[in-house]
Amino acid sequence: MSVLDVLAEPELGTDPSAVIELVDLARQFPGDPPVHALHPSNLRVAAGEYVSVIGPSGSGKSTLLHLLGLLDRPTEGEYLLAGVPTSRASERDRAALRAGVIGFVFQAFHLLPHRSVLENVLLATLYSGVPRGERRERALAALDRVHLGHRVDFLPTVLSGGERQRVAVARAVVAQPHVLLADEPTGNLDSENSASVLDLFDELHRDGLTLLVITHDAAVSARAQRRVRIADGRLTEMP
Numbered sequence: 001m002s003v004l005d006v007l008a009e010p011e012l013g014t015d016p017s018a019v020i021e022l023v024d025l026a027r028q029f030p031g032d033p034p035v036h037a038l039h040p041s042n043l044r045v046a047a048g049e050y051v052s053v054i055g056p057s058g059s060g061k062s063t064l065l066h067l068l069g070l071l072d073r074p075t076e077g078e079y080l081l082a083g084v085p086t087s088r089a090s091e092r093d094r095a096a097l098r099a100g101v102i103g104f105v106f107q108a109f110h111l112l113p114h115r116s117v118l119e120n121v122l123l124a125t126l127y128s129g130v131p132r133g134e135r136r137e138r139a140l141a142a143l144d145r146v147h148l149g150h151r152v153d154f155l156p157t158v159l160s161g162g163e164r165q166r167v168a169v170a171r172a173v174v175a176q177p178h179v180l181l182a183d184e185p186t187g188n189l190d191s192e193n194s195a196s197v198l199d200l201f202d203e204l205h206r207d208g209l210t211l212l213v214i215t216h217d218a219a220v221s222a223r224a225q226r227r228v229r230i231a232d233g234r235l236t237e238m239p
């Protein structure tokens with residue numbers, strides 16, 4: 001039985017098709033006065049949606065990302081991830097859910113410099129429930145998927161920024177997550193390399209992957225099918 005089976009309490013989820021569902025979710029930091037980094041917020045991301053969250057510096061993007069990624073807990077409200085209520089789940093269950101459901105892509109790539117491209121992707125299969133006998137094949141398929149099948153034995157250090165980020169995307173999707181969570185994915189890239197990563201996101205979206213991209217960059221946000229603005233810790237849908 002998987003952690004999803006153990007934790008699932010479907011009656012709490014209002015929408016079974018939602019991958020992400022925030023119900024009055026809020027995060028306050030202590031202070032005098034307290035900081036309302038995220039006011040009580042509601043957001044539902046259905047399977048297959050490509051959503052961007054855009055906001056300026058200090059608007060609450062990192063706070064939201066940490067909550068969505070199960071790296072932080074809310075002070076109020078509930079966050080259902082793949083239908084599983086997470087706010088009061090144990091750290092162990094949250095870690096298992098995070099590993100099984102979320103693929104992360106960060107601005108800074110976070111690749112291991114002394115491991116080959118293939119090894120970087122293979123490492124991500126270790127804790128994600130990919131059967132041992134399938135790991136290599138799955139890693140190679142993920143690298144093919146990001147058009148880097150010809151670079152599997154290279155070290156990340158010799159790749160372009162766009163290629164490195166595409167390795168990071170392969171690493172994020174190799175375990176077939178329910179959602180790809182990207183934090184400023186083009187923040188370290190020039191326009192050409194940014195375009196290659198954003199084109200890849202379009203392809204993954206067409207293949208049915210759910211994507212949520214957090215950014216301060218209007219051009220990056222505009223590529224998503226649905227845009228949400230965050231300002232002063234409040235979320236609003238954009239037309």
Ligand SMILES: Nc1ncnc2c1ncn2[C@@H]1O[C@H](COP(=O)(O)OP(=O)(O)OP(=O)(O)O)[C@@H](O)[C@H]1O
Nearest residue numbers: 029030035037055056057058059060061062063064
């Ligand atoms: N640990 C903390 N304690 C107190 N206040 C915090 C803490 N973390 C964030 N904040 C405050 O919460 C608000 C939102 O911060 P957050 O880092 O989420 O914004 P951001 O949109 O990610 O900004 P940036 O784009 O500059 O990284 C800010 O006013 C910030 O000062």
